[in-house]
Amino acid sequence: MNASAEPRPSNFIRDIILDDLKTNKYAGRVQTRFPPEPNGYLHIGHAKAICLDFGLADEFGGKTNLRFDDTNPSKEETEYVDSIMEDVKWLGFHWDGLFYASDYFDQLHEWAVQLIKAGKAYVDDLSADEIRKYRGTLTEPGKNSPYRDRPVDENLDLFARMKAGEFPDGSRVLRAKIDMASPNLNMRDPVMYRILHASHHRTGDKWCIYPMYDYAHGQSDSLEKITHSMCTLEFEDHRPLYSWFIQQLGIFPSQQIEFDRLNLTYTLLSKRKLLQLVQNKQVSGWDDPRMPTICGIRRRGYTPEAIRNFCGAIGVSKTNGSIELAMLEHFVREDLNRHALRVMAVLRPLKVVIDNYPENQVEEMDAVNNPEEPAAGSRKVPFSRVLYIEQDDFREEPPPKYFRLSPGREVRLRYAYFITCTSVVKNEKGEVVEVHCTYDPATRGGNTPPDGRKVKSTIHWVSAAHAIDVEVRLYDNLFTKEDPGQTEEGKDFTSNLNPNSLEVVSHAKLEPSLAAAPAGSRYQFERLGYFCVDPGSAPGKPVFNRTVALKDAWARVEKKQSGKP
RNA sequence: UGGGCCGUCGACUAAUGGUAGGUCAAGUGCCUUUGGAGCACUUUGUCUAGGUUCGAAUCCUAGCGGCCCAGCCA
Numbered sequence: 001m002n003a004s005a006e007p008r009p010s011n012f013i014r015d016i017i018l019d020d021l022k023t024n025k026y027a028g029r030v031q032t033r034f035p036p037e038p039n040g041y042l043h044i045g046h047a048k049a050i051c052l053d054f055g056l057a058d059e060f061g062g063k064t065n066l067r068f069d070d071t072n073p074s075k076e077e078t079e080y081v082d083s084i085m086e087d088v089k090w091l092g093f094h095w096d097g098l099f100y101a102s103d104y105f106d107q108l109h110e111w112a113v114q115l116i117k118a119g120k121a122y123v124d125d126l127s128a129d130e131i132r133k134y135r136g137t138l139t140e141p142g143k144n145s146p147y148r149d150r151p152v153d154e155n156l157d158l159f160a161r162m163k164a165g166e167f168p169d170g171s172r173v174l175r176a177k178i179d180m181a182s183p184n185l186n187m188r189d190p191v192m193y194r195i196l197h198a199s200h201h202r203t204g205d206k207w208c209i210y211p212m213y214d215y216a217h218g219q220s221d222s223l224e225k226i227t228h229s230m231c232t233l234e235f236e237d238h239r240p241l242y243s244w245f246i247q248q249l250g251i252f253p254s255q256q257i258e259f260d261r262l263n264l265t266y267t268l269l270s271k272r273k274l275l276q277l278v279q280n281k282q283v284s285g286w287d288d289p290r291m292p293t294i295c296g297i298r299r300r301g302y303t304p305e306a307i308r309n310f311c312g313a314i315g316v317s318k319t320n321g322s323i324e325l326a327m328l329e330h331f332v333r334e335d336l337n338r339h340a341l342r343v344m345a346v347l348r349p350l351k352v353v354i355d356n357y358p359e360n361q362v363e364e365m366d367a368v369n370n371p372e373e374p375a376a377g378s379r380k381v382p383f384s385r386v387l388y389i390e391q392d393d394f395r396e397e398p399p400p401k402y403f404r405l406s407p408g409r410e411v412r413l414r415y416a417y418f419i420t421c422t423s424v425v426k427n428e429k430g431e432v433v434e435v436h437c438t439y440d441p442a443t444r445g446g447n448t449p450p451d452g453r454k455v456k457s458t459i460h461w462v463s464a465a466h467a468i469d470v471e472v473r474l475y476d477n478l479f480t481k482e483d484p485g486q487t488e489e490g491k492d493f494t495s496n497l498n499p500n501s502l503e504v505v506s507h508a509k510l511e512p513s514l515a516a517a518p519a520g521s522r523y524q525f526e527r528l529g530y531f532c533v534d535p536g537s538a539p540g541k542p543v544f545n546r547t548v549a550l551k552d553a554w555a556r557v558e559k560k561q562s563g564k565p
Numbered sequence: 566u567g568g569g570c571c572g573u574c575g576a577c578u579a580a581u582g583g584u585a586g587g588u589c590a591a592g593u594g595c596c597u598u599u600g601g602a603g604c605a606c607u608u609u610g611u612c613u614a615g616g617u618u619c620g621a622a623u624c625c626u627a628g629c630g631g632c633c634c635a636g637c638c639a
Contacts, residue, residue, distance in 0.1 A: 313577080458597090557600080
């Protein structure tokens with residue numbers, strides 16, 4: 001059973017399936033496939049395709065295969081195969097058949113021979129360069145290759161010798177004989193096989209000729225009896241070719257349906273460019289929490305549920321657009337708000353001394369684990385005379401609408417007491433390094449005192465003597481531009497890299513309950529955001545990644561204030 | 566410039582000839598022991614011009630705008 005799908009609005013692909021079901025086009029069957037090329041890690045754009053392929057089949061009681069499109073041995077590796085399987089499973093989907101395009105190399109070869117015999121394919125001796133010249137341009141038709149009308153026997157012989165490894169890479173190709181004057185360049189005698197003396201991750205050195213995508217994909221779909229073969233818009237021009245091979249071969253008529261690829265603001269979703277970031281060490285790896293890869297956002301703390309909800313919400317169409325990153329962030333917050341345990345952490349500590357609190361006293365305060373989920377219970381948090389609060393939560397001269405601590409002002413310490421700031425201690429530079437307060441014993445637990453006085457703000461804190469020291473990594477967008485591909489003349493996308501996308505806070509203070517938090521566990525640091533334990537944490541010293549900040553109403557006010565000086 | 570595809574609030578997406586609706590964002594208010602969450606409310610949209618029709622986002626025509634295609638990549 002696949003991850004259950006929330007009721008989603010319909011879309012044009014579902015409508016096609018509904019229609020096919022009604023007309024009994026495929027005997028009531030729905031069979032899809034997710035066909036990644038194992039040449040990189042999966043990213044959030046693939047998640048959209050995965051949710052579609054698996055989700056739609058699941059909805060109609062159909063099946064989905066995972067098929068690795070491994071027709072180009074020079075780029076593909078088992079490392080990628082393994083990561084792809086892990087990521088699909090993590091997203092919550094289960095494939096029915098597990099296949100590789102390379103499973104079909106023998107059959108594909110046999111069909112190629114069949115097409116040669118039918119006069120529909122020929123061996124071309126033209127070089128890659130010459131082929132390009134013969135292809136014509138967008139506005140001019142191509143010219144027939146001088147080898148186009150080679151007799152069948154000669155084609156058969158040459159193709160057999162290509163397969164036998166008699167010719168060097170690039171010396172010959174097998175081409176489909178279609179129409180060099182077609183306005184669709186894909187139909188101008190597309191290459192079916194090229195010579196590549198390369199070792200394949202699964203077939204080893206068995207082959208030195210490898211099928212092209214166009215020749216392999218449709219037939220692979222057909223062999224698996226795929227009914228609805230979804231792919232992205234850029235393959236629209238390939239559909240006539242997809243259908244042409246299937247028709248010439250007279251095999252199961254899979255149909256290709258194209259939808260719009262996911263674009264996200266401030267994000268790059270190109271395997272090539274992501275690989276470049278990894279190779280140039282501009283990120284720490286494919287799973288850098290700033291990467292839009294599945295493994296990256298997993299390490300960042302996103303949940304499969306959030307990603308699935310996001311994919312469901314964005315819908316599917318043929319419009320070329322870009323989703324705002326805020327949409328993705330909304331769905332993590334929504335999920336984490338419901339499930340993440342709350343905890344108190346101080347990122348940038350400011351020492352607070354409660355002058356009227358007994359010197360060596362420690363109290364255990366009751367703190368709710370998750371107000372959204374009463375069953376999550378509560379925990380004890382130690383309170384004492386010396387605390388840390390957030391530097392942001394104190395202003396010596398509070399701006400308008402700033403409700404937090406400042407001289408003479410009273411605030412609530414969450415789950416603890418009301419405190420009033422009485423004085424500050426500054427260093428030589430005039431910076432406030434210590435705040436002195438008094439507390440009101442009648443407000444224990446944070447309760448409103450008998451006199452009913454209210455406080456405008458509640459702030460978080462940790463007990464200095466009990467807090468554990470942790471590293472916290474704060475992430476911002478990897479790119480500074482909405483469309484990172486949009487660059488100035490002569491510059492590439494890396495010029496849009498955000499130099500401040502990672503901020504390491506080495507000595508954050510965290511309540512002691514999390515000393516042994518396991519890798520991958522997710523929490524809300526109250527008033528700050530959602531954080532998860534990085535898998536690279538050393539035992540006893542957790543490292544936290546910020547998944548996403550909480551929405552911050554004060555930040556908006558502050559921004560507005562500074563925007564209109 | 567040949568071919569293919571696509572134009573609906575700021576973003577994404579519904580409405581399948583019959584009330585332009587939802588989500589995100591933005592804003593306002595309520596509530597609040599997280600300036601979180603929640604709740605309520607609000608703003609903004611059918612690319613343009615013609616046509617068909619009782620009625621058009623939807624059908625037709627013509628414009629305009631955007632994306633994709635000239636790998637022996639997928």
